[in-house]
Amino acid sequence: MPNLADFIGSQIVPKTDLVMIFCLIVCGFYYSFKLSFVQFRMLPFVFKILTERQDKNQKSKDHISPFAALMISTASRVGIGNIAGIATAITLGGAGSLFWMWAMAFFGGASAFAESTLAQVYKSKDGQGFKGGPAYYIQKALGIKWLANSFAIILVLTYAFGFNALQSYTMTSAFEVYYKNIAEAGVSFADSNFPLIIGAILALFVAWLFFSHHSLIGKVSSIIVPIMAFVYITLAFVAIVMNYEFIPNVLKLIFKSAFDFEAIFGGFAGSALVVGIKRGLFSNEAGMGSAPNAAAAAVTSHPAKQGIVQSFAVLIDVTICTATGFLVLFSTAYFQNFDANGQPILKALPLVQEAMKSYYGGIGLHFVSFSVVLFAITSLIGNYYYAQANIKFLTNSKQVMMIFRICAVAIVFIGAQLTLELAWNFADLTMAFMATTNIISILLLGGIVKKVMQDFSTQKAMGIDPKFSATKLGIKNAECW
Template identity: 70%
Template sequence: MQDNAFYIFLSNFISNNIVPYTDAIMVVLLIICGFYYTFLTRFVQFRLLGSVFSILKEKNEIDKKEHISPFQALMISTASRVGIGNIAGISFALASGGAGALFWMWLMAFFGGASAFAESTLAQVYKSKDGKGFRGGPAYYIKKALGLEWLGAFFAFILIITYAYGFNGLQSYTMTSAFNVYYDMYNTSELSFSQSNYPLYIGLILAIFSLYMFFSHHTKIGKFSSLIVPYMALAYVILAVYAVLINYEKIPSVLKMVFESAFDFKAIFSGFAGSVLVIGIKRGLFSNEAGMGSAPNAAASAITSHPAKQGIIQSFAILLDLIICTSSAFLVLFSMAYLDLGSDGKPLLTAMPLVQEAMREYYGEFGIHFISIAIVLFAITSLIGNYYYAQANVKYLTNSKLAFNLFRISAVLAVLIGSLIDLKLAWNLADLTMAFMATTNIISLLLLGKIVSKVLEDFEKQRKDGLDPKFCAKKLGIKNAECWD
């Protein structure tokens, strides 16, 4: 199929002629949204950051079989944010755009926290009951707050296509491909990794795991993420910090390289579309997902006494994502592999091979093993995080158990097929649908600023009065918030 001329033409046409324009519109809107909510909320992502841990430690009356805790909701959203893109994607951005891409990633996280607060707060306000638990997300607040049921359905459909099929196929394929390094090390036959049976074996293992997780109760996804994500991320950050410390003498030169590259305006404006600024902004936005409408699907499921609490927690998730991205960036920038340049002045290695070579440089064979394990864990947690987002939107579209089970089966098949085939067309389509999804969500967010302000003011007023904030929608004149009346 991948050799089919029409398949190649269509894939390249979407990638080269449509996606750049939709991406540009999406990036501009995401930046506007970040700026708007940063100033509307008076930098809520920093002012209330100190309350995150006290909120996470709150003891709510939780039925552990039915409800997702605030911490579990944080881990589900972090699991989806922290994926292979935080390793290979960051490496690719630095290799193709330059070291300054890191600075623009930092800047996008700075403003993105406010967008994350807004969308997750709205998701909590307009959530719906799901048995004894809750579900929600942009589709729900588009319908309930704006009265646009058809647009909510459009958003839900687009998110399902993007996350359950496009991104999960990508995670599965990239994770399977990561084992290529072992095949090259130990294989004695003439067959390449893709020609062997190993991708099928890995794909079947992934599919069986997905089958178990996708057909489990939704709280099991939260529990699994809360067990794996913190330790996985902490170990990765520790190794990155150690790599910096053993190369401490490079710190001034690396930071100088980052800032000089970030503000090389001559290079930026001579090739704007592929410049360090554009690549850094896109990578930062795509990594933290702030404003894109994905994380609110997890935020809505948490049990909490006030919507703003979950907004603050999800704003904190942007910081966690930034720490992982910075760790990946420093692993690359402090390595000699990054300075091994080709004739075009860019590193010879890029994406996953560049990170693997950097880890080999610091830690020898252990580095290769560790990064492979990290890739597997990052991909697995992203698979279930992406699925969690999608299932909330399937429930928005239909209450049919048959339809829901068919969706589960198709999501498992997407993981299996993705591990076997480089579905470039599917991924290009996912890039396209993600742009539509994010654009729909951002426009909705910009229209709902007054609601976000009301909720935040109510939260801060109660805190100022020495109370543990409790939310009442009727008191604020907010309609269609049935879980809070």
């Protein structure tokens, strides 16, 4: 099995990403100014929205609460990239990469608001619950059926197969140090059979989730994600407190590296600017068309409420990214990780494991492995949920859904056995098409997004709980409103 660090390190800025990165940046800037930085103005309402009680007449096993929708989208956003990807960005692009991740999250929250608000406006009935996402608003609002179908197919391929295979592979890689130690101890079958064992266990677990009612995914995510995020962020905070005297030096290092223009223009593709922007955009997924599939399923009285909640999800993601960045930068492992030529010795998971060992001893290594397991599992859940919503857009056939679920479980098992450079390159290409299509769509629908946001703000200013009426605002094809 190839080294994960080499695998991730080789994927810095593929050419297929450049157009997508540009589009994501433009979208974040456009909506931040068009909506007067709604991602920050509306944050005070987040916790009230998340704790709203559903009307007794609307309660159903098919319904997903705003909190569950937030956890599903956060489950997909928060994955192995928040550990391995951040460590790689810092070692290859420099400490300044962290600053540019913050910058992308700052503007990305507005894109997240726009796409999730649109997903709510144009959602459809799904039994007694709801379904929706970019494919739905591309068809209903723009009237481009073939593009909506293409988007749905590409998303299924990207998330259910490309990304879920990658999550499975990475989770197996996290156990490499353990099963190699067992093999070296004389258990000859361990090195070759452990990926099979881990893949089989993981496949059985996801089969239980994938073949259960979709609300179970929300319930599982609602338990695992907040616990995982809280513990991980807490340990990072403790590590910073343990090394508080380094805070000025670390912050200085971050900002100096971020604005080292000689390094930026001297090696643009591998600079802190480009690596940080790419890592930030890909981690928070704002504008990429994934999170709206979860946002649409939430039961809420106004579409803007779920837009606000999904903006908050970007903040959660960047907080976890920052936790990993600080874990690395405050450790002795980071400064000892460069050879005589200034090249990093360790990247990705090994560096984070070494950093955690410097704080917490041997238990730190085990904690990183455990975190990777949870991060991978929650990402598998979120990715599957997105793909399932788009299968439902393409067809109502129960037979097709059954075949899809079987294939989704199979790819999790297969992913644990394979090297995935081909799968990653494929997902990279399909993701570029998916994100670019979504961005162009939500930019074209900017007038509707602003109209919905203003309606929410007006009702809030009147001191009432906002209720949405598509007819009142002159919005067509909003069948659930």
